[in-house]
Amino acid sequence: MAHISISETAAQQIQHVLAERGSGVGLRVGIKPSGCSGYAYVLDFADEVGADDHQFEQYGATVVIDSEALAVMDGTEVDYINEGLNQLFKFNNPNVKDECGCGESFSV
Numbered sequence: 424m425a426h427i428s429i430s431e432t433a434a435q436q437i438q439h440v441l442a443e444r445g446s447g448v449g450l451r452v453g454i455k456p457s458g459c460s461g462y463a464y465v466l467d468f469a470d471e472v473g474a475d476d477h478q479f480e481q482y483g484a485t486v487v488i489d490s491e492a493l494a495v496m497d498g499t500e501v502d503y504i505n506e507g508l509n510q511l512f513k514f515n516n517p518n519v520k521d522e523c524g525c526g527e528s529f530s531v
Contacts, residue, residue: 425497427479427486433503433512434482441468448472449485452501452514454492462495464514 429437441447447468457463469487472478477493479486486501500515 425477425493427477427488427493427496427498428500429479429481429484429486430500430502431482433501434484436503436512437484437486444468446470449478449480449487450501450512451487452492452496453489454495464512466512 437450441449447470449469451467451469453465453467454462455465469476469485472487473489475490476487477490479488488496495518496514496516498517502513502515504511504513
């Protein structure tokens with residue numbers, strides 16, 4: 424069975440942005456063909472969970488991923504980090520074989 428984990432800091436951020444927005448089930452994470460390495464992550468709000476979606480909950484926050492993205496992201500930890508002035512969701516994906524130099528795309 425596929426698994427996605429959510430760090431405590433990512434869960435807090437997901438809850439924060441949903442509270443600011445005033446609605447939503449959770450964070451929707453997808454992938455799209457992009458960049459020099461193959462794929463890029465796509466983030467959006469999940470307002471509903473579809474028949475092809477998988478839902479993962481931890482620390483009171485939900486991440487929704489469709490079946491196509493889950494095949495590439497199985498075992499990934501969704502984290503939220505502060506790097507200097509940058510704050511961002513980070514995906515610790517054990518399936519990634521290579522990343523482009525700018526860190527925007529990856530291959531599996």
